[in-house]
Amino acid sequence: MTEKEFIAKIQQLKEIKPSQDWVVLTKNQILGEAFQKNFSWHWHIFPRFFFLKPVRVSASIFAALVFFGAFGFAQNSLPGDFLFSVKRAGENGQMAFVSDENKLNAQLELANKRLEELNRIAKANQPKKIATAIKEFKASTAKAVENLDKVNLEENPQLAKDIVAQIQRIETGKKEMATLGVVIGDDEELNSIDIIDIKMTKELVTRVINDLGKSTLTDNQQEILKVAKENFEKGDYSAALIDIWKMTQK
Amino acid sequence: MSNLRENFSKIYDKYVDKIYRFVFVKVNSQEIAQDLTSETFLRGWKSFQDQNKKIENHSAFLYQIARNLVVDYYRQKSKNSVISTENLPITDPRTNLEEGAIFASDLDVIKANLAGLKDEYQTVVIWHYLDDLSVPEIAKMLNKSEEGVRVILHRALKVLRDKVEEV
Numbered sequence: 154m155t156e157k158e159f160i161a162k163i164q165q166l167k168e169i170k171p172s173q174d175w176v177v178l179t180k181n182q183i184l185g186e187a188f189q190k191n192f193s194w195h196w197h198i199f200p201r202f203f204f205l206k207p208v209r210v211s212a213s214i215f216a217a218l219v220f221f222g223a224f225g226f227a228q229n230s231l232p233g234d235f236l237f238s239v240k241r242a243g244e245n246g247q248m249a250f251v252s253d254e255n256k257l258n259a260q261l262e263l264a265n266k267r268l269e270e271l272n273r274i275a276k277a278n279q280p281k282k283i284a285t286a287i288k289e290f291k292a293s294t295a296k297a298v299e300n301l302d303k304v305n306l307e308e309n310p311q312l313a314k315d316i317v318a319q320i321q322r323i324e325t326g327k328k329e330m331a332t333l334g335v336v337i338g339d340d341e342e343l344n345s346i347d348i349i350d351i352k353m354t355k356e357l358v359t360r361v362i363n364d365l366g367k368s369t370l371t372d373n374q375q376e377i378l379k380v381a382k383e384n385f386e387k388g389d390y391s392a393a394l395i396d397i398w399k400m401t402q403k
Numbered sequence: 404m405s406n407l408r409e410n411f412s413k414i415y416d417k418y419v420d421k422i423y424r425f426v427f428v429k430v431n432s433q434e435i436a437q438d439l440t441s442e443t444f445l446r447g448w449k450s451f452q453d454q455n456k457k458i459e460n461h462s463a464f465l466y467q468i469a470r471n472l473v474v475d476y477y478r479q480k481s482k483n484s485v486i487s488t489e490n491l492p493i494t495d496p497r498t499n500l501e502e503g504a505i506f507a508s509d510l511d512v513i514k515a516n517l518a519g520l521k522d523e524y525q526t527v528v529i530w531h532y533l534d535d536l537s538v539p540e541i542a543k544m545l546n547k548s549e550e551g552v553r554v555i556l557h558r559a560l561k562v563l564r565d566k567v568e569e570v
Contacts, residue, residue, distance in 0.1 A: 171423040179441045
């Protein structure tokens with residue numbers, strides 16, 4: 154056996170991993186102490202009231218306490234876990250406070266989170282959860298598409314940049330999943346991310362063509378811009394973008 | 404406080420697998436590795452909350468705690484390390500049974516002999532080949548020169564290989 158082969162054998166020990174359940178439980182035990190301490194002051198107040206007169210905690214308050222207690226522990230749950238629905242409910246609740254304009258970006262952030270969870274599930278070798286995790290990811294991207302029209306990218310170029318970054322993260326994440334043997338969606342079907350991508354490209358090309366129309370261009374550049382506009386009219390935004398890139402090379 | 408908690412949560416997620424593996428290879432027991440790893444992060448969290456302590460390198464800090472805990476563990480127990488070749492749960496990506504059996508056996512031999520190396524040799528092998536730490540990083544953590552670490556790595560590999568090939 155060569156040294157290289159021997160090192161490769163040693164590196165197979167990278168497969169040694171703790172059980173995911175233990176990882177989550179331990180984290181909650183360690184960090185959950187802080188969570189419990191943050192709420193311990195409440196108990197100084199409640200007992201006084203309990204002694205003054207009988208207090209019946211209503212079912213709705215009790216349910217709220219249980220929910221918020223569970224919410225803390227649900228943060229590390231994965232699709233397929235018992236507490237995942239609590240986590241998702243919490244995320245939906247938070248989304249209600251996001252402005253319409255920022256909803257697309259926020260939904261894409263959640264989609265990335267779902268993809269990270271899918272990655273963890275695949276690496277932890279939990280095949281039973283993979284289908285659920287893929288379903289959750291697709292649902293999150295579909296929700297992002299619903300918010301596509303609420304964004305005015307022309308007035309908010311930074312937001313456009315953030316959204317493009319999110320899409321790139323998703324595409325990178327999907328490629329990584331493919332290397333782990335997890336394929337998300339049919340290659341031929343136009344998925345939600347493609348829809349967002351097309352819209353983003355269209356917005357970007359519109360803005361660039363408008364800006365270039367106001368600039369001084371050489372004859373050659375004007376020719377290329379004409380072709381770019383034709384491709385844009387045909388709906389081939391990627392081709393239009395490539396034409397614009399060619400212009401910058403001249 | 405919630406910021407601190409969130410930050411430490413990310414540190415935990417980033418290093419828990421590595422710290423567990425580091426401890427597991429040294430103690431060769433899932434239960435003990437779990438205990439020592441959770442103690443490592445508990446102590447790490449307590450230090451992290453101490454605003455007066457500025458931890459510059461979280462990875463090095465956690466590894467140091469883990470190393471000290473392993474040393475304490477062996478001080479309390481007699482080091483009659485029965486080198487066990489029991490099958491312990493390892494995620495095995497291969498599905499072929501025969502290949503799987505051979506794979507598990509090879510891995511157990513390497514694991515057992517790695518656990519039998521002296522502490523310094525174990526540590527550099529784990530850090531460099533399993534945790535992908537560079538020689539300069541290891542040198543800093545062990546407070547040694549880079550050349551010194553390379554020598555230790557070379558010797559560790561030789562000893563390990565000799566032991567494995569004896570089997």
